[in-house]
């Protein structure tokens with residue numbers, strides 16, 4: 001390349017950079033200006049600045065970019081509209097993953113939503129005793145319900161199950177040793193790794209057994225005067241198959257009793273509903289684990305329970321009293337919105353059949369394949385758009401949220417094909433809609449698994465397919 005050519009390339013770049021319209025010019029373009037009523041000006045300005053910066057970057061990188069005012073104004077209008085919408089808003093889950101952490105895990109039952117809204121918009125009885133007018137405990141709203149539902153002597157609630165585990169470990173074993181099987185040192189995703197949580201709780205972890213086999217004798221041999229707790233972690237998001245052995249909870253509890261050591265169980269996705277009823281392999285239910293005599297059992301509120309994000313702790317009066325007196329309880333406590341939603345969710349469980357109908361997580365779990373197929377059929381019949389081919393296909397959904405990892409539920413999906421467009425692009429267009437629709441790509445085809453789509457959302461899925469801008 002000659003010097004003159006290089007210079008003229010650089011000149012051209014400078015010229016194209018200068019052609020980019022100024023922020024104020026873009027903001028006062030009619031197509032953008034009319035949107036400023038719906039978007040706060042600082043957000044709109046920031047969106048336009050980011051857009052122009054992107055154009056500059058592309059031009060400097062030698063890429064093609066249309067910097068004419070009409071083109072920039074159209075792109076700015078889209079960016080400003082997007083800024084005008086709340087970022088955290090509803091979405092349609094057509095992934096087939098019932099407890100999808102990215103999509104907010106459990107959807108609350110209507111009575112839980114109503115309770116949350118009532119308490120959010122008024123003063124409430126959060127920490128006050130009606131009779132005496134004195135300050136009470138926020139845990140009383142759920143403690144009695146949990147006692148009855150789970151058969152536990154006492155209960156407490158923290159911000160999530162990770163917090164519940166941290167709180168229980170710190171209360172019962174800070175500065176001491178916690179004995180746990182090597183086969184249960186799980187990573188749950190995000191930043192939850194059992195060894196890290198044990199360390200963060202101020203405890204020393206003592207691993208026993210091997211990845212695939214741990215025997216009672218391994219626990220026995222590990223107990224020293226420094227031991228404060230025997231910990232069992234439910235392997236909720238993986239399975240070890242083949243040559244395996246773990247110690248059953250009743251045996252571990254018997255050992256704990258014999259050595260005067262408390263036994264703690266992190267159940268992960270604690271369920272009151274017996275998943276064997278929908279053909280899934282049996283999982284221990286919360287009441288069954290409590291009945292086996294563990295001193296403290298922890299589980300999530302927003303996994304199979306189908307409630308709000310929370311960490312439930314069930315256990316003996318003595319153990320729970322120590323937990324609630326731990327200063328960390330104040331740090332990790334739930335707010336009133338969560339407690340209102342949790343109380344309303346728990347109340348539903350007194351009528352198990354009604355709970356199946358009212359709690360969306362259980363409804364999705366127990367929905368029969370023919371009912372799912374009927375929803376998929378409605379979508380296929382409800383959309384007719386040139387270049388778009390829809391078909392009902394058999395598929396399999398997952399429970400998700402680290403629950404029942406190897407199990408699949410027979411399901412049905414709408415297979416979406418758009419002429420000349422890769423599945424990734426089709427999926428992105430649906431995600432960009434309002435409300436965003438999230439599907440799943442399987443073998444280069446986009447599937448909208450209807451197991452996780454509510455009846456009321458079917459029309460919106462149809463509208464999304466009819467209007468998406470590919």
Ligand SMILES: *Cc1c(COP(=O)(O)O)cnc(C)c1O
Pocket residue numbers: 160161162163165188192233234235236237266267268269299300301302310311401402
């Ligand atoms: C999911 C899970 C956790 C973490 O629960 P969160 O409510 O997400 O904090 C901890 N332990 C186990 C075994 C889990 O499955």
